[in-house]
Amino acid sequence: MNNISASAEWQALATHVKTLQETNLRALFDDDPGRGSALTMHAGDLYIDFSKHLVVPKTISLLADLARAAGVPEQRDAMMRGAHINTTEDRAVLHTALRASRTSALSVDGQNIIRDVHGTLDQMGTFTDAVRSGEFRGATGERITTVVNIGIGGSDLGPAMVCGALRSYADAGITAHFVSNVDPADLIATLDGLDAESTLFIVASKTFTTLETLSNARAARTWLLNKLGTDESAVAKHFVAVSTNAERVAEFGINTDNMFGFWDWVGGRYSVDSAIGLSVMLTIGKEQFAEFLAGFRIVDDHFRQAPLEQNAPVLLGMLGVLYTNFFGAESRAVLPYSNDLARFPAYLQQLTMESNGKSVRLDGEPVTTQTGEIFWGEPGTNGQHAFYQLLHQGTRLIPCDFIGFAEPNDDIDSGDGTGMHDLLMSNFFAQTQVLAFGKNADEIAAEGTPSHLVPHKVMPGNRPSTTILARNLTPSSVGQLIALYEHQVLVQGTVWGINPFDQWGVELGKTQAKQLLPAVTGEDPSAGAADSSTDGLLKQYRRWRGRA
Ligand SMILES: O=P(O)(O)OC[C@H]1O[C@](O)(CO)[C@@H](O)[C@@H]1O
Numbered sequence: 001m002n003n004i005s006a007s008a009e010w011q012a013l014a015t016h017v018k019t020l021q022e023t024n025l026r027a028l029f030d031d032d033p034g035r036g037s038a039l040t041m042h043a044g045d046l047y048i049d050f051s052k053h054l055v056v057p058k059t060i061s062l063l064a065d066l067a068r069a070a071g072v073p074e075q076r077d078a079m080m081r082g083a084h085i086n087t088t089e090d091r092a093v094l095h096t097a098l099r100a101s102r103t104s105a106l107s108v109d110g111q112n113i114i115r116d117v118h119g120t121l122d123q124m125g126t127f128t129d130a131v132r133s134g135e136f137r138g139a140t141g142e143r144i145t146t147v148v149n150i151g152i153g154g155s156d157l158g159p160a161m162v163c164g165a166l167r168s169y170a171d172a173g174i175t176a177h178f179v180s181n182v183d184p185a186d187l188i189a190t191l192d193g194l195d196a197e198s199t200l201f202i203v204a205s206k207t208f209t210t211l212e213t214l215s216n217a218r219a220a221r222t223w224l225l226n227k228l229g230t231d232e233s234a235v236a237k238h239f240v241a242v243s244t245n246a247e248r249v250a251e252f253g254i255n256t257d258n259m260f261g262f263w264d265w266v267g268g269r270y271s272v273d274s275a276i277g278l279s280v281m282l283t284i285g286k287e288q289f290a291e292f293l294a295g296f297r298i299v300d301d302h303f304r305q306a307p308l309e310q311n312a313p314v315l316l317g318m319l320g321v322l323y324t325n326f327f328g329a330e331s332r333a334v335l336p337y338s339n340d341l342a343r344f345p346a347y348l349q350q351l352t353m354e355s356n357g358k359s360v361r362l363d364g365e366p367v368t369t370q371t372g373e374i375f376w377g378e379p380g381t382n383g384q385h386a387f388y389q390l391l392h393q394g395t396r397l398i399p400c401d402f403i404g405f406a407e408p409n410d411d412i413d414s415g416d417g418t419g420m421h422d423l424l425m426s427n428f429f430a431q432t433q434v435l436a437f438g439k440n441a442d443e444i445a446a447e448g449t450p451s452h453l454v455p456h457k458v459m460p461g462n463r464p465s466t467t468i469l470a471r472n473l474t475p476s477s478v479g480q481l482i483a484l485y486e487h488q489v490l491v492q493g494t495v496w497g498i499n500p501f502d503q504w505g506v507e508l509g510k511t512q513a514k515q516l517l518p519a520v521t522g523e524d525p526s527a528g529a530a531d532s533s534t535d536g537l538l539k540q541y542r543r544w545r546g547r548a
Contacts, residue, residue: 002361002497005325005368009069013062017326020054024462025436028056043312044298044480049467052436053319053399054327063318064308070495072314079490080304082108082265086501087362093501094263095270095486096300099293099479108265116263120275124260125286127240128278131200132172132285139234142197147176148190149279150220151204152212155242156180157350158272158482159204159279161343162292165478168340168409170283178279179220182212187219196227196238203241204276206268208248211510217252242275267501269350270486273479288475295479303487313484316466317491319399320373323464329397331374335383337404337428338473344403345377348485355489355500362499371496377401381427391435392459400435400465403481404428407472435463522547 004010029035029051039051039060055063067073078085082092097106097113106113130136134143149159160178163170170176179190201224203217221235228234232253240258241249244266249259260275272280273293281289299313308314323329334345357372378386380402391398408421438461444454468484470477493500515528519538522545542548 002363002365003368004066004070004495004497007066007069009062009066013059013066013322014326016059016062017322020056020059023056025052025054025464026438026461029437041310041312041315043302043306043484044295045470045477046299046312046480046484047469048312048316049469050315050319052432052467053464054462055319055322059322060309060315063315063322066321067308067314067318067491067495070497072308072491072494075494076303076487076490080300082106082113086267086499088499088502088504089264091501092265093267093270094265095267095273096296098266098271098273099296099300099483101297111263113263113265120261121286124275124278124281124289127260128281128286128289131282132174137237138197138199139228139230139237140197142195144198144200145173145175146194146199147174147202147279147282148179148194148199148220149176149202149204150179150213150216151202151242151276152180152210153350153354154268154271155204155206155210155213155276157343157347158269159277161341161347162272162277162280162478162482163283164343165338165340165473166280166284166288166292166475168473169288169475171285171288172283174283176279176283179216180212182215184219187216187223191220191223196224199224199238200282201239202278203239203243203249203252203254204278205242206244206262206266206271206276208241208243208245208252211513214252221253240278242278269354272482284475292475292479295474295476296483297479298476299480299483299487303483313487314491316401316484317488318495319464319466320488320492321495323397323399324371324373325369327397329373329399331376331398333383333387333391333398333400334375334377335380335400335402335431336377337380337402337424339379340409340473341403342379344481345375348375348377351485352489354503354506356493356496356498357505358493358496358498358500361497363497367496367498369496371492371498373492380431381424384427384431388431391463392438397463400432400463401468402428402432402465403468405470405473405477409473432465432467434459435461435465437461438463 036051040049079093080096082094084090084092086093092108094113098117100114102118104114131144137143156178163176177190179187201220205213224238235253236255239254241254242260243249244262244264246256246259250256260278262274266274273296303313334348336344352375353372359367361367404425411419411421414420414423438459441454441458444457449457489500518524518527522542
C-alpha cells in the first residue's frame with residue numbers, strides 16, 4: 001500500500017492511541033498482574049520483554065493489522081525468495097541467504113545462491129585455518145597475529161562491532177584492528193606499534209571504489225613495503241581483499257586468488273555475515289563463525305514463521321512506528337549492558353538510518369509520515385552517568401532498547417564479595433523499572449524530602465523500553481541480535497512504503513568532495529565552490545595551510 005497513513009488500520013491505531021495517552025504504565029501493571037509475562041516472548045535465545053511499553057493487548061493486534069495492511073508478510077517473503085525488492089537498483093536483497101544452511105536451495109536470476117555462499121564460506125574457512133595454524137605466514141615467514149581490516153560503513157561497522165562483541169571467543173592469538181576514516185589519524189594510530197611482519201591487511205569494500213578505503217589501503221601498502229624493505233611481491237602475503245569487484249581488486253594490485261567475493265544482492269550494511277566478516281572468522285575460527293551464522297538463521301526462521309502478533313522483529317519495528325508516528329518520538333536509545341557491545345549502537349545507526357532515512361516512497365511520491373528513527377546510545381552503565389538524566393526527567397519521549405546477558409564471559413569480584421557482573425545487571429534491571437514507574441511527589445515527600453525539593457526529585461516514569469535478555473554473549477546470540485534488528489528495518493520500511501536497501505543520499509556529498517578537492521589543495525581555488533560561505537571557509541583553510 002502506498003499511502004499507509006490513509007488506511008483504515010492507521011486511523012484505527014490513531015484512535016486507539018488516544019486511549020493509551022489517558023493511562024500510564026503504573027496503572028497498566030496494577031490492573032493486570034500477568035502483564036509482564038503476557039507481553040514477553042522468546043525469539044530463539046532472546047527473552048524479549050515488551051511489557052514496559054505504552055501498549056495494551058489491543059495495541060499489539062492493531063500494530064499487527066497495520067503491518068498486514070502494509071504488506072509486511074508479502075515483502076518479507078519476496079525478500080527471502082530473491083525478488084528484486086530493491087527497486088531503485090533493480091536488485092534482490094538476500095542477506096538471509098548468507099546464513100542459509102548448505103542443504104537449502106535457492107536460485108535467483110539463474111544463480112545457485114546457496115552453492116555460491118557456501119563456496120565462499122569454504123574458501124574463507126580454508127584461508128582461516130591456514131592463517132590460524134601458521135601455514136599461511138607473512139613474507140618473512142612470521143605467523144600472522146594481527147589483522148587490520150580497512151573498510152568503511154558496512155565494510156567496517158559490522159566486523160568491528162562483532163569482533164568487539166566476541167572478544168572472549170578469539171582463541172588463536174589473533175587481534176583485529178579496524179581502520180575506516182580518511183582522517184590519517186585513524187591509520188597512523190592503528191599502525192603505531194604494529195609489527196609489519198606479522199600483520200595481514202584485509203581491504204574490505206563491496207565496490208572497491210570507496211575513497212577512504214582505497215586511500216587507506218594504498219597508504220598501508222606503502223607502510224608495509226617500507227617496514228619490510230622489500231618489493232611488491234610481499235603484498236601477496238600481507239594483503240587480501242573482500243569485494244564484489246574483481247577487476248578493481250586486480251587493478252589495485254591484489255591477486256584475485258587472495259580475494260573473497262560476495263554479490264550485489266548483499267547490501268553493505270547487511271554484509272557482516274558475508275566475506276566482509278573475514279576478520280571475525282580469522283579471530284574466532286570457522287566453527288564459531290558457523291555458530292554466528294546459525295544464530296541469524298534462528299531469528300530468520302522466527303521472522304518467517306511466527307504470527308505477526310508474536311513476531312519479535314515485527315513488534316520491535318512496529319513499536320518504533322507507534323512512537324515515531326503516533327507519539328511524536330524523535331529517537332530511540334539502544335543501551336547494551338555489555339561493554340563488549342560498545343559498537344552496537346554505531347552499527348545500528350548505519351543499519352537503520354542508512355536504510356530508512358528516506359522521504360520518497362517506492363512509487364516516487366513524497367512520504368506522508370515521519371520515517372527513519374534516529375538510533376543512538378552507549379553501553380550501560382556509562383550512559384547512566386552521562387545522558388540518562390534526560391531520559392528520566394527530560395521533556396522528550398525517548399523509547400529505549402536495553403540489551404543484557406545473564407552469564408558474563410568474564411567476571412571479577414568487586415572486592416566486597418559481589419561479582420561486578422551482578423552490579424552491572426542490577427543497574428540494567430533498575431533502569432528499566434525506574435523509567436517505567438518513576439517516583440511520584442507523595443512517595444518522595446514520604447521520604448522526608450523538604451517540600452521545595454520535591455518537584456525536582458519527581459521521576460515522571462511512564463517512559464517505555466524493550467528489554468532484551470539473553471543467557472550469554474555468544475557467536476549465536478550476536479547473530480540473533482543482528483538479525484532481529486535487520487528484520488525490524490524491513491518491517492518499518494514496508495510500513496513507510498520506502499526502499500530500505502538503497503542509499504542515494506550519500507552520493508552527492510562524495511561527488512562534491514571530489515569537485516572541491518582542487519580548491520582545498522589550492523590547485524584551482526575556484527573549483528566546486530559557488531557560495532560565499534564555502535568560498536570563505538576554503539580561503540581560511542588555504543590561508544592556514546599556507547596556500548593562499
Ligand atoms: O563497501 P564499500 O563499497 O566500500 O562501501 C562502503 C559504504 O559506503 C556506503 O556506500 C555509503 O557511503 C555504504 O552503504 C557502504 O557500506
